[in-house]
Amino acid sequence: MTKRKAPDIVVGRLPLYLRMLNQLVAEGRSTTNSQELGDRLGISAAQIRKDLSYFGGFGKYGAGYDVMYLRDQLRRILHLEQTWPVVLVGAGDLGHALANYRGFTTSGFDIAAIFDNDATKVGATIGQHEVQDVARLEKVIQEQDVKIAILAVPAHAAQTVADRLVAAGVRGILCYAPVILKVPPEVKVQYIDPVARLQHMAYYVGNGGDAA
Amino acid sequence: MTKRKAPDIVVGRLPLYLRMLNQLVAEGRSTTNSQELGDRLGISAAQIRKDLSYFGGFGKYGAGYDVMYLRDQLRRILHLEQTWPVVLVGAGDLGHALANYRGFTTSGFDIAAIFDNDATKVGATIGQHEVQDVARLEKVIQEQDVKIAILAVPAHAAQTVADRLVAAGVRGILCYAPVILKVPPEVKVQYIDPVARLQHMAYYVGNGGDAA
DNA sequence: ACGTGTGAATTAGTTCACAGCT
DNA sequence: AGCTGTGAACTAATTCACACGT
Numbered sequence: 001m002t003k004r005k006a007p008d009i010v011v012g013r014l015p016l017y018l019r020m021l022n023q024l025v026a027e028g029r030s031t032t033n034s035q036e037l038g039d040r041l042g043i044s045a046a047q048i049r050k051d052l053s054y055f056g057g058f059g060k061y062g063a064g065y066d067v068m069y070l071r072d073q074l075r076r077i078l079h080l081e082q083t084w085p086v087v088l089v090g091a092g093d094l095g096h097a098l099a100n101y102r103g104f105t106t107s108g109f110d111i112a113a114i115f116d117n118d119a120t121k122v123g124a125t126i127g128q129h130e131v132q133d134v135a136r137l138e139k140v141i142q143e144q145d146v147k148i149a150i151l152a153v154p155a156h157a158a159q160t161v162a163d164r165l166v167a168a169g170v171r172g173i174l175c176y177a178p179v180i181l182k183v184p185p186e187v188k189v190q191y192i193d194p195v196a197r198l199q200h201m202a203y204y205v206g207n208g209g210d211a212a
Numbered sequence: 213m214t215k216r217k218a219p220d221i222v223v224g225r226l227p228l229y230l231r232m233l234n235q236l237v238a239e240g241r242s243t244t245n246s247q248e249l250g251d252r253l254g255i256s257a258a259q260i261r262k263d264l265s266y267f268g269g270f271g272k273y274g275a276g277y278d279v280m281y282l283r284d285q286l287r288r289i290l291h292l293e294q295t296w297p298v299v300l301v302g303a304g305d306l307g308h309a310l311a312n313y314r315g316f317t318t319s320g321f322d323i324a325a326i327f328d329n330d331a332t333k334v335g336a337t338i339g340q341h342e343v344q345d346v347a348r349l350e351k352v353i354q355e356q357d358v359k360i361a362i363l364a365v366p367a368h369a370a371q372t373v374a375d376r377l378v379a380a381g382v383r384g385i386l387c388y389a390p391v392i393l394k395v396p397p398e399v400k401v402q403y404i405d406p407v408a409r410l411q412h413m414a415y416y417v418g419n420g421g422d423a424a
Numbered sequence: 425a426c427g428t429g430t431g432a433a434t435t436a437g438t439t440c441a442c443a444g445c446t
Numbered sequence: 447a448g449c450t451g452t453g454a455a456c457t458a459a460t461t462c463a464c465a466c467g468t
Contacts, residue, residue, distance in 0.1 A: 009459075011415050015408035019390060033427060042392050045427090046461055053429055061467040062426040078411050079418025086410070093309035098406070100305045103390070107407045108414065147417050148410065172413035174406060178231060178315070180254050188416045190409040194310070194386060195319045196227035197402040198298070198360065199290050201384035202320065203223050204400045205359050206291025221437075245449065257449095258439055265451055273445040274448045 006054035013051055014074055016041055021071035033064030080108035085144050087170075089161050090152030091116035091124070091131045094176060098150060099126040109148070113140045117157075134161070141168040148172040155179045162189075218266035225263055226286055228253055233283035245276030292320035297356050299382075301373050302364030303328035303336070303343045306388060310362060311338040321360070325352045329369075346373070353380040360384040367391045374401075 020040055024032055034045040041048075052058055052070075055077050059065045075081055086109050088098055098104075099114055114126055115134040122133045132140070140146065149170045153161055158177035165173060172188045175181055178196070181189050232253055236244055246257040253260075264270055264282075267289050271277045287293055298321050300307055310316075311326055326338055327346040334345045344352070352358070361382045365373055370389035377385060384400045387393055390408070393401050 007458075012408075012412050014415070015405075015411040016392075018411065019408070035427080040392065044461065046463095047459090049427090049429060050460075057429065059428050061428055063468075064427065077415070079414045080411060082418075084410075084414055084417075093312045097305040097309040101406075103407050104410070107411065109407075109410055148413060150406075150410075172410075172417045174409055174413065180228075180252065188413045190413055192404055192406060192409065193227075194313075194362075194404060195315050195321075196224075196231070197386055197404065198296075198316070198321050198362075198384075199227040199230065199292060199319065200224050201360060201386065201400045201402055202291045202296060203226070203289070205296075205384045206294075219437075247449085256439070258441095259437090261449090261451060262438075269451065271450050273450050275446075276449065 006051075010051045010054055013043070013047075014078055016043075017048065017051070018071065018074040018078065018080075021067055021074065024067045025071060029067050031064050032067055032070075034059075036064075075108075078108075083108055083110050084148050085110055085112035085146050086148045086150055087112055087137070087141060087146050087165075088114045088150045088152065089116075089134065089137070089165070090154075090176075091118070091121045091126060092152065094152045096126055098152060099129060111150075112144050112146055115140075137161075137164055138168040141165070141170060146170060149174070151175045151177060153177060218263075222263045222266055225255070226290055228255075229260065229263070230283065230286040230290065230292075233279055233286065236279045237283060241279050243276050244279055244282075246271075248276075287320075290320075295320055295322050296360050297322055297324035297358050298360045298362055299324055299349070299353060299358050299377075300326045300362045300364065301328075301346065301349070301377070302366075302388075303330070303333045303338060304364065306364045308338055310364060311341060323362075324356050324358055327352075349373075349376055350380040353377070353382060358382060361386070363387045363389060365389060 017037065020037055034048045037048050038045040058070050058073050088095055088111050091114055095114065099111060104111060111129065114129045114131050115137055116122060116131050117134040121131050124131045147170060149165045151158055151161060151173055155177045158175065158179045159181060162173060162181045162183060166183055166187055171186065175189055175191050178193055183189055229249065232249055246260045249260050250257040270282050270285050300310055300323050303326055307326060311323060316323060323341065326341045326343050327349050328334060328343050329346040333343050336343045359382060361377045363370055363373060363385055367389045370387065370391045371393060374385060374393045374395060378395055378399055383398065385393065387401055387403050390405055395401055
């Protein structure tokens with residue numbers, strides 16, 4: 001069981017560990033160790049052991065980790081034994097790319113519905129889904145008990161939509177809009193901001209020095 | 213001038229500050245202060261002052277910051293006074309969305325060329341650009357002195373393409389593929405992994421507790 | 425003998441609190 | 447009087463190094 005509350009930064013690395021374990025499974029490997037995982041992820045072996053120790057002891061003394069067992073444990077810790085229904089708000093180019101992306105399904109998430117407020121987009125089919133009017137947002141969230149949303153709307157609309165998502169019961173928002181959302185403390189927001197990442201890189205590229 | 217080498221985590225926040233200053237300019241504001249910036253970004257005022265102090269003193273004692281001046285200083289620090297040409301590799305759904313995204317242009321970046329290795333995609337027009345055969349990658353990078361690339365190819369191709377980018381002179385890679393790239397230390401890589409972010413959120417949503 | 429799991433040591437990052445400048 | 451800029455204090459994160467179990 002959980003010993004002490006794991007720091008957020010540790011939780012954030014667990015998906016990387018899970019991804020590597022899935023890869024090792026795909027390669028047919030049955031055991032690994034913290035050294036190998038660290039080498040392949042660019043993380044120190046000590047950090048991997050320490051991170052895992054927040055959630056329990058998953059290794060065999062002297063023998064490393066059983067790949068499938070550790071993979072299953074990480075899935076359990078991250079609550080990925082279930083498939084999470086996710087609503088996608090915004091059916092622009094980004095919404096299209098996200099809706100067609102196959103990686104979500106294989107990782108514990110299923111796009112349950114796509115919404116847009118643009119009448120010319122409503123009714124269109126993207127992947128398996130018909131774009132619905134955003135007016136139906138609350139209804140769908142409640143009917144399907146959706147807890148996680150992906151926000152792919154323009155910046156000016158993001159807060160308004162986020163408020164509605166939260167009011168309807170959503171507890172996690174993956175936000176692609178370049179704004180800081182105001183949400184209550186029980187709601188977790190993650191931001192994806194490629195412009196900020198490019199600007200961060202430009203600092204080092206422009207300095208010509210070592211990429212810290 | 214730069215005092216001590218700024219930590220990477222500090223550099224990573226500068227784009228957020230810049231974004232907020234751009235917003236304040238758009239709102240017609242001429243001055244601000246660390247308290248206001250912090251409130252709007254969800255960051256402590258002390259942290260903002262400390263972060264800026266790595267690069268110099270930009271405020272007026274007792275009077276906060278001149279919005280435009282600080283904005284310009286951040287642009288200079290991040291090397292955004294120039295427009296960076298960027299190559300985009302991968303013309304799938306994600307490549308489409310990135311190529312059509314307007315936010316890059318207004319933030320210091322310009323997509324100089326789009327590449328794909330799929331003959332059925334080469335020659336297609338996306339936004340302003342014709343998709344080129346990836347065979348021309350090195351030639352274009354060298355001719356246009358491209359230092360930054362966006363990698364939107366499948367995971368299995370990412371390392372190979374990254375190696376070619378680096379060999380051709382690219383010093384910063386924004387990687388959308390779910391792999392850890394092996395690059396020399398002078399190359400900066402930033403990863404965008406929505407699946408990992410969703411899994412990170414699932415931990416908290418599944419725990420039902422406070423979103424750390 | 426081996427690699428985990430973990431307190432201890434170290435290093436990094438954040439916040440405090442106030443001197444200093446306008 | 448007010449808000450910045452910053453050393454000092456504090457907190458968080460990482461790495462060390464070794465006891466431990468198989």
